Amino acid sequence: xxxxxxxxxxxxxxxxxxxxxxxxxxxxxxxxxxxxxxxxxxxxxxxxxxxxxxxxxxxxxxxxxxxxxxxxxxxxxxxxxxxxxxxxxxxxxxxxxxxxxxxxxxxxxxxxxxxxxxxxxxxxxxxxxxxxxxxxxxxxxxxxxxxxxxxxxxxxxxxxxxxxxxxxxxxxxxxxxxxxxxxxxxxxxxxxxxxxxxxxxxxxxxxxxxxxxxxxxxxxxxxxxxxxxxxxxxxxxxxxxxxxxxxxxxxxxxxxxxxxxxxxxxxxxxxxxxxxxxxxxxxxxxxxxxxxxxxxxxxxxxxxxxxxxxxxxxxxxxxxxxxxxxxxxxxxxxxxxxxxxxxxxxxxxxxxxxxxxxxxxxxxxxxxxxxxxxxxxxxxxxxxxxxxxxxxxxxxxxxxxxxxxxxxxxxxxxxxxxxxxxxxxxxxxxxxxxxxxxxx
Numbered sequence: 001x002x003x004x005x006x007x008x009x010x011x012x013x014x015x016x017x018x019x020x021x022x023x024x025x026x027x028x029x030x031x032x033x034x035x036x037x038x039x040x041x042x043x044x045x046x047x048x049x050x051x052x053x054x055x056x057x058x059x060x061x062x063x064x065x066x067x068x069x070x071x072x073x074x075x076x077x078x079x080x081x082x083x084x085x086x087x088x089x090x091x092x093x094x095x096x097x098x099x100x101x102x103x104x105x106x107x108x109x110x111x112x113x114x115x116x117x118x119x120x121x122x123x124x125x126x127x128x129x130x131x132x133x134x135x136x137x138x139x140x141x142x143x144x145x146x147x148x149x150x151x152x153x154x155x156x157x158x159x160x161x162x163x164x165x166x167x168x169x170x171x172x173x174x175x176x177x178x179x180x181x182x183x184x185x186x187x188x189x190x191x192x193x194x195x196x197x198x199x200x201x202x203x204x205x206x207x208x209x210x211x212x213x214x215x216x217x218x219x220x221x222x223x224x225x226x227x228x229x230x231x232x233x234x235x236x237x238x239x240x241x242x243x244x245x246x247x248x249x250x251x252x253x254x255x256x257x258x259x260x261x262x263x264x265x266x267x268x269x270x271x272x273x274x275x276x277x278x279x280x281x282x283x284x285x286x287x288x289x290x291x292x293x294x295x296x297x298x299x300x301x302x303x304x305x306x307x308x309x310x311x312x313x314x315x316x317x318x319x320x321x322x323x324x325x326x327x328x329x330x331x332x333x334x335x336x337x338x339x340x341x342x343x344x345x346x347x348x349x350x351x352x353x354x355x356x357x358x359x360x361x362x363x364x365x366x367x368x369x370x371x372x373x374x375x376x377x378x379x380x381x382x383x384x385x386x387x388x389x390x391x392x393x394x395x396x397x398x399x400x401x402x403x404x405x406x407x408x409x410x411x412x413x414x415x416x417x418x419x420x421x422x423x424x425x426x427x428x429x430x431x432x433x434x435x436x437x438x439x440x
Contacts, residue, residue, distance in 0.1 A: 001143040002064070002124075002146050003067065003068060003072065003124045003143055003144040003145075003146065004068060004072065004141055004142075004143055022107075022170065022171070023053070023107055023170050023171060023172055023177060023180075024177060024180035024181060024184060025103065026103045026104055026106060026107050027044060027053075027055070027177065027181060028181065028184045028185070028291065028292065029101060029103045029104075030042075030055050030101075030104070030161060031055075031181065031185065031196060032094040032095060032291055033095060033101065033159075034055075034057035034059050034159070035086075035091060035094055035187065035194060036059075036083075036086060036091070036093050036094055036095050037057060037059025037060050037061070037086075037159065038059050038060050038086045038087065038088040038089050038091070039057035039058050039059035039158070039194070040058060040193050040194060040195065041057065041058050041194075041195050041196075041197065042055065042056070042057045042194075042195070042196045042197070043055070043056050043057075043196075043197040043200070044177070044181075044196070044197065044198050044199070045199055045200075046172050046173070046174050046177065046198070046199055048172055048173070051164070051165065051166045051172075052162060052163065052164050052166070053108070053162075053163040053166065053172060054160065054161070054162050054163075055160070055161045055162075055163075056153070056158065056159075056160045056161075057158050057159055057160075058155045058157070058158045059157065059158055059159060060087070060088070060117060060157050061115045061116045061117035061153075061157035061158050061159055062115040062117055062122070062159065063117050063118070063120065063122070064120075064122050066115075066117070067113075067115065067122060067124070071101065071113075072144070074102060084323050089193060092289050092318075093289075094289050094290075094291050104126075104161070104163060105126075105128050105131070106167075107163065107166055107167055107170055108128070108163035108164060108165060108166050108167070109127070109128045109129060109164070109165035109166075109167065110125065110126070110127055110128070110163075110164040110165045111125070111126040111128075111161065111162070111163055111164070112124075112125050112126075112147060112160075112161070112162040112164065113125075113126070113159070113160070113161050113162075114149060114152055114153060114159070114160040115153075115158070115159040115160070116153040116155070116156075116157050116158055116159075117157050118157070119156065121149040121152075121153065122149065123146070123147045123148065123149045124144040124145060124146055124147060125144060125145045125146075125147050126144050127144075127145065130142070174198050174199045174201075176277075177198055178198045178201065178203055178207050179207055179208065179209050179276075180279075181196060181198065181203055182203045182204070182205065182206075182207035182208045182209075183208045183210075183285070183292070184291065184292040185290060185291055185292075186205070186287055186290045186291075186314075186316070187290040187291075188203050188204060188205060189202075189204055189205065205230065206230065209276070210276070210281055210312070211227070211230035211231050211232070212231065212232040212235060213232075213235070213266075213268045213269075213273045213274075214231050214232075214235065214236055214266035214267070214268060215235060215236065215237055215266075215267055215268055215269045216236075216237060216238050216239075216266065216267040216357075216360075216361060216364060217231060217236060217238070217239040217240070217264060217265075217266045218239070218240045218241070218242050218264065218265045218266070218353065218356075218357060219239065219240075219241055219242065219263070219264045220241075220242050220243075220244040220260075220261050220262045220263055220264070220315075220316075221241070221242075221243075221244035221260065221262060222241070223244075223262055224241065224242075224244075224262060224263065224264055225241075227264045235269075237364065237368070238360075238364055240360065242265075242353055242356075244260045244261050244262060245258060245259075245260060245261075246258070246259045246260065246261050246319075246345060246346065246349045247259075247345070248319075248341055248342050248345040249341065249345075257319075259317075259319035259342075260319075261315060261316065261317055261346070261349065262315075262316040263287065263313065263314045263315045263316045264313055264314060265284065265311065265312075265313035265315075265353060265354075265357060266311070266312060266313055267307065267310045267311055267357070267361060268310050268312070269310075270310075271309045271310055274309075274310070274312055281312045282298070282308075282309060282310075282311065282312055283295065283296035283297075283298050283299065283312060284296060284297050284298040284311070284312065284313045284314070284315060284350070285297075285313070285314045285315070286315050286317055286320070286336065286346075287314055287315065287316045287317070288316075288317060288318055288320050288321045289318055289321055290316075293317075293320065293321070293336060294336050297315065297346075297347070297350065298311065298312075300338075300347065301347075301350070301351060301354065305358045307357065307358050307361050308354070311354075311357070315346070315350065317342075317346055319342055320336060320340075320342055320343065320346070325342075326340070362403055365399060365402045365403040366396070366399030366400070366402065366403065367399070368402060369395070369397075369398035369399035369400070369401060369402030369403075370383075370394075370395050370398045370399070372398065372402050372412070372416070373398040373401070373402075373416045376413055376416060376417070378417070379416055379417065379420055382420055390427070393423075394420075394423060397419050397423055398416070398419070401415050401416055401419050
């Protein structure tokens with residue numbers, strides 16, 4: 001047999017066929033492999049009519065030996081083999097456990113792989129149904145079928161993956177995938193010498209389609225100022241810088257480790273702004289080596305403040321994946337093992353920032369409360385007649401009302417009006433009290 005996959009096929013059943021449930025997660029693993037192969041372009045073509053997804057890169061490709069000893073060896077750990085940096089562009093390798101490639105089985109029943117290296121092309125087919133049959137027989141190995149190798153790869157090297165017979169009820173529309181892939185990587189674009197295309201259209205950071213929603217932005221370090229440029233200047237009211245340094249206490253006898261965090265946290269004006277079709281953006285993503293490592297760390301905080309309903313962000317924490325430290329990603333590669341000291345320290349770090357955001361948001365809302373209230377003519381006319389201390393108290397009232405998180409503008413308008421009535425009533429009572437007291 002030309003090709004052999006040696007593995008407990010039951011492991012393949014759990015880690016591959018049932019690994020992921022959505023297309024963006026699967027494509028992320030394939031794109032990450034292209035990055036590790038020193039590709040400069042990865043093109044993804046969606047053929048909804050025939051239920052086919054084709055991914056082609058111009059990376060360094062695989063020989064027959066590479067295919068059998070690396071690609072088809074499930075659990076092949078690149079970094080254990082001292083593949084820490086890519087040979088051509090000196091990139092930090094994303095892959096670690098050697099199981100991400102199995103994710104393809106979770107969305108496609110047939111997978112064709114063609115790879116070209118040093119002018120030699122090899123191609124084979126993986127059939128999920130045949131793999132399942134081997135599992136049922138208790139077989140320990142599976143032999144992918146050799147297929148013809150037409151000159152499909154025009155570059156001198158590269159890899160082409162065709163996902164066929166896609167499983168039902170998965171979203172493969174180009175717009176959906178373009179947005180989701182853009183949100184899963186931060187190394188897209190010419191500046192990184194790495195372009196991802198969906199149906200021949202390049203993905204850029206703006207394809208994330210959410211920076212324009214940010215009203216208040218906090219970024220980490222001077223480097224984070226680039227995120228201000230992604231925002232809509234007429235929408236963005238304030239931006240602040242957080243310190244990026246994080247300390248993790250070392251093991252007994254060892255000193256503390258100092259790491260840096262990058263990324264951003266943002267608040268939107270209305271919580272509805274964070275609903276994006278079926279996707280809820282109300283989360284803080286953790287990125288490691290420029291790829292999404294955890295979809296949401298915000299859910300782990302029991303912060304009661306309503307401000308969290310308006311919050312989202314992206315934290316870059318490369319120290320969670322260091323070559324000389326234990327791998328702390330879960331088997332699915334979508335979460336991080338929670339009891340690691342680095343992860344615990346990151347949670348403490350983020351919680352501090354959330355408390356700062358809660359306080360600063362209240363200050364911002366107080367500051368803009370009067371502006372919000374004076375948008376209503378009747379209130380503006382009433383306010384203009386106030387003087388001195390009374391006017392100062394009215395401003396405080398507007399600030400408090402503006403802090404009440406309501407997305408319904410009519411409701412907020414009513415709150416301002418009722419606030420003014422209550423204010424006037426209390427002022428009137430206070431005046432009567434003074435009148436009564438003056439007669440004693």
